[in-house]
Amino acid sequence: MENVPCTMKAWIYGQHGKPEDVLKLKSDVVVPELKEDQVLVKVMASGLNPVDNKRMIGIFVHAECPFPTVPGYDVAGVVVKVGSQVKNLKVGDEVYGNIHEKALDHPKQYGTLAEYTAVEERLLAPKPKNLSFAEAASLPVAIGTAYEGLQRCEFTAGQSILVLGGAGGVGSMVIQLAKHVFGASRVVATASTGKLELLRNLGADLAVDYTKENFEDLPEKFDVVYDCVGEGYY
Incomplete structure (x- = not known):
């Protein structure tokens, strides 16, 4: 099992606005804690989508998560920790998926533009061996x-x-x-x-x-x- 640090690097914003104004790279963001049905994924690649920009500028403010927010929906990476109720994934598995089950209904506060992200097991699938991490992260x-x-x-x-x-x-x-x-x-x-x-x-x-x-x-x-x-x- 990888020695998971307490903090990580992540892109984060603390208010709505244009990405160039509000998005900052921080090196002291707390690694998210796991729920029983989640796995912790070491992010090898993540994807950006129009929804990330729309959330950031405040279009969906009525259904947003609390600040500060780490953007990102798509992820491809390696499982480094599993919750107590996880049945089908194990440490070392290469996975990919969209970590937000409901795209705009109170999405996760901590997305995929970070070194680590916590994801429900049911939202992930094994990464196809013929795809790179970057290719897999572009899909979900x-x-x-x-x-x-x-x-x-x-x-x-x-x-x-x-x-x-x-x-x-x-x-x-x-x-x-x-x-x-x-x-x-x-x-x-x-x-x-x-x-x-x-x-x-x-x-x-x-x-x-x-x-x-x-x-x-x-x-x-x-x-x-x-x-x-x-x-x-x-």
Whole structure:
């Protein structure tokens, strides 16, 4: 078992505001204590998502956790300590996941932009051996968002889909899920000129350059349009 220190380095903010104004790197943040159903993860990589910025600037102030706050949802790392009720994970396991079970309903005070983070066992999965820690940490929020959107619109095999913003985190996951998991009959996606080949490699049947074409002028119709570019909040 790793000798876990009492304090750690972490990015932290104590008030709402622009990240460049309120986010600070501290070296004396207390390592979070474990609950019985949690494991302590030594963070090898963590991901940043739009929700982190929105929380920081105060958009979701009505449902926020207390200050000071360590941002971060996505994590990939190594289990260094386990709670008394943990059944399936052990010290030394490489894991990844989204540590917030409810993204905006009083999320955790201590996120993943730290050397250590405490996570419920049920929110973690074994890190695939063919993924690096950085690759694994880039997945949870993006793929969860993509999958939930497809579920909510009741997307099924044989349907067609247009993905706006297909080269982004969520969009790239939507393309792959729609094509390779849900069984889409046709996937069309938009991106800028330099990212069209990426869309094709992900599984898009047609890649549309939004800098040269208007997707609204496409001659075909789609069962679902998945908009990853809209400016509305969650």
